[in-house]
Amino acid sequence: MDFTKADTVLDLANIRDSLVRMEDTIVFNLIERAQFCRSEFVYKAGNSDIPGFKGSYLDWFLQESEKVHAKLRRYAAPDEQAFFPDDLPEAILPPIDYAPILAPYSKEVSVNDEIKKIYTDDIVPLVCAGTGDQPENYGSVMVCDIETLQALSRRIHFGKFVAESKFLSETERFTELIKNKDIAGIEAAITNSKVEETILARLGEKALAYGTDPTLRWSQRTQGKVDSEVVKRIYKEWVIPLTKKVEVDYLLRRLE
Amino acid sequence: MDFTKADTVLDLANIRDSLVRMEDTIVFNLIERAQFCRSEFVYKAGNSDIPGFKGSYLDWFLQESEKVHAKLRRYAAPDEQAFFPDDLPEAILPPIDYAPILAPYSKEVSVNDEIKKIYTDDIVPLVCAGTGDQPENYGSVMVCDIETLQALSRRIHFGKFVAESKFLSETERFTELIKNKDIAGIEAAITNSKVEETILARLGEKALAYGTDPTLRWSQRTQGKVDSEVVKRIYKEWVIPLTKKVEVDYLLRRLE
Numbered sequence: 001m002d003f004t005k006a007d008t009v010l011d012l013a014n015i016r017d018s019l020v021r022m023e024d025t026i027v028f029n030l031i032e033r034a035q036f037c038r039s040e041f042v043y044k045a046g047n048s049d050i051p052g053f054k055g056s057y058l059d060w061f062l063q064e065s066e067k068v069h070a071k072l073r074r075y076a077a078p079d080e081q082a083f084f085p086d087d088l089p090e091a092i093l094p095p096i097d098y099a100p101i102l103a104p105y106s107k108e109v110s111v112n113d114e115i116k117k118i119y120t121d122d123i124v125p126l127v128c129a130g131t132g133d134q135p136e137n138y139g140s141v142m143v144c145d146i147e148t149l150q151a152l153s154r155r156i157h158f159g160k161f162v163a164e165s166k167f168l169s170e171t172e173r174f175t176e177l178i179k180n181k182d183i184a185g186i187e188a189a190i191t192n193s194k195v196e197e198t199i200l201a202r203l204g205e206k207a208l209a210y211g212t213d214p215t216l217r218w219s220q221r222t223q224g225k226v227d228s229e230v231v232k233r234i235y236k237e238w239v240i241p242l243t244k245k246v247e248v249d250y251l252l253r254r255l256e
Numbered sequence: 257m258d259f260t261k262a263d264t265v266l267d268l269a270n271i272r273d274s275l276v277r278m279e280d281t282i283v284f285n286l287i288e289r290a291q292f293c294r295s296e297f298v299y300k301a302g303n304s305d306i307p308g309f310k311g312s313y314l315d316w317f318l319q320e321s322e323k324v325h326a327k328l329r330r331y332a333a334p335d336e337q338a339f340f341p342d343d344l345p346e347a348i349l350p351p352i353d354y355a356p357i358l359a360p361y362s363k364e365v366s367v368n369d370e371i372k373k374i375y376t377d378d379i380v381p382l383v384c385a386g387t388g389d390q391p392e393n394y395g396s397v398m399v400c401d402i403e404t405l406q407a408l409s410r411r412i413h414f415g416k417f418v419a420e421s422k423f424l425s426e427t428e429r430f431t432e433l434i435k436n437k438d439i440a441g442i443e444a445a446i447t448n449s450k451v452e453e454t455i456l457a458r459l460g461e462k463a464l465a466y467g468t469d470p471t472l473r474w475s476q477r478t479q480g481k482v483d484s485e486v487v488k489r490i491y492k493e494w495v496i497p498l499t500k501k502v503e504v505d506y507l508l509r510r511l512e
Contacts, residue, residue: 003392020469021291024481028284028466035277050348057349061328068320072395092306093313096392136259136352139328147403202471209470210284213276214461225280 003078006099010165015158020202022155027206029148030127030234031225037130039141043120058120059084061142062149078102081157083112083149105256106160109249111242115153118238119145126230156239159246166190166247167254178255183248190247196240200232207231259334262355266421271414276458278411283462285404286383286490287481293386295397299376314376315340317398318405334358337413339368339405361512362416365505367498371409374494375401382486412495415502422446422503423510434511439504446503452496456488463487
């Protein structure tokens, strides 16, 4: 997706292709995380022993990674949303001339706090290899966590492009709904149950295909690395609803 | 793999399982990198405009990432080898009591410089989406590059465990070869052509299975995200030979 060209970015077919491709990344990341036990220790704020820092070990490493990625210009891109957007360092790479695709307030629309909470409380227990703590894997666990959180965040905040595209194609209808602060009406207007069913079915197949060694597919060891029902549930219960929340939050301010 | 227990780590069946699992990670990483153009700009030392730094942009970001990961205790683990091992910061996580699995000099056995050169000169051109530069994707490109380099490095340096395991199981034979500095003899002793054939065949199947949307498998759009022949070639030409180099380098010093 070339974010220097507004018309290609807001073409719903291109947005859809990007979302389909992101499913692969998310499934890959969940497969990687599934190698390790839950290791709840790294998610609890009280356990980190870092002077002047109150969050969890994961918070600390996520923030440190975001600082490096900010220098890589990551959060200047319209499709990236930092978990710790305050006090990020300047980019070292030369700036990009992005087209003004989204509304100026778009970076203020963020559900990253919810994503982090859902990921650590609900998603990790569903995908991890066991309930215990493996201190020797804390580092690997957090590397996987950071990549998965970033992939989920990018996917969910991509709802802004969906919302902008829908607003432009049905401006009158959405203007009316937004003026009336009709949240239920906006939700209904952005929901396509048939598309959601297709997404879930495809995710189940991807989890199975990417999580199974193809040379063992017909053997007795056919168990996949992630449960395909779990992957579908992650999308159904959290990814799709949070994407809609992003779309609604974005649209509610669209007349500013 | 639990590196606090030497006997499980040096069991060749466990080592083999780990190597097979790493293939998945490497294939996933190559698929991610294949989304982007070559973007050679980030690999050339002269292009980075960072005061006091002479390497490429990739070098800089790899080094910055390693500093964060060192705080995560990454390079204390016997199966991790830093690309820029000098001046890494102290870990923030509490230390792990690793079993003395490998010889004390093992961290000095490194082919990371070769891996980086081969990756940027040979592997990227084979997997990338096109030959050009995409400045808006430099950040994403380098994030993929760093993950792929780390996965390749871990896989290749895992040869140390293979070497140690083989040394322990055939100590007399290897002692003789090492004393005679018989490099060809060591290479012959660690080579199993049948196993190599199996690895390559499995890699081709994995590249196909993980790189193809399973819901499109029977459609006209069956093209995978990475060429399975390319993935096999990457292993045949570089991963397997470099792993052997690590094994030989490690064994040559084993009587120290």
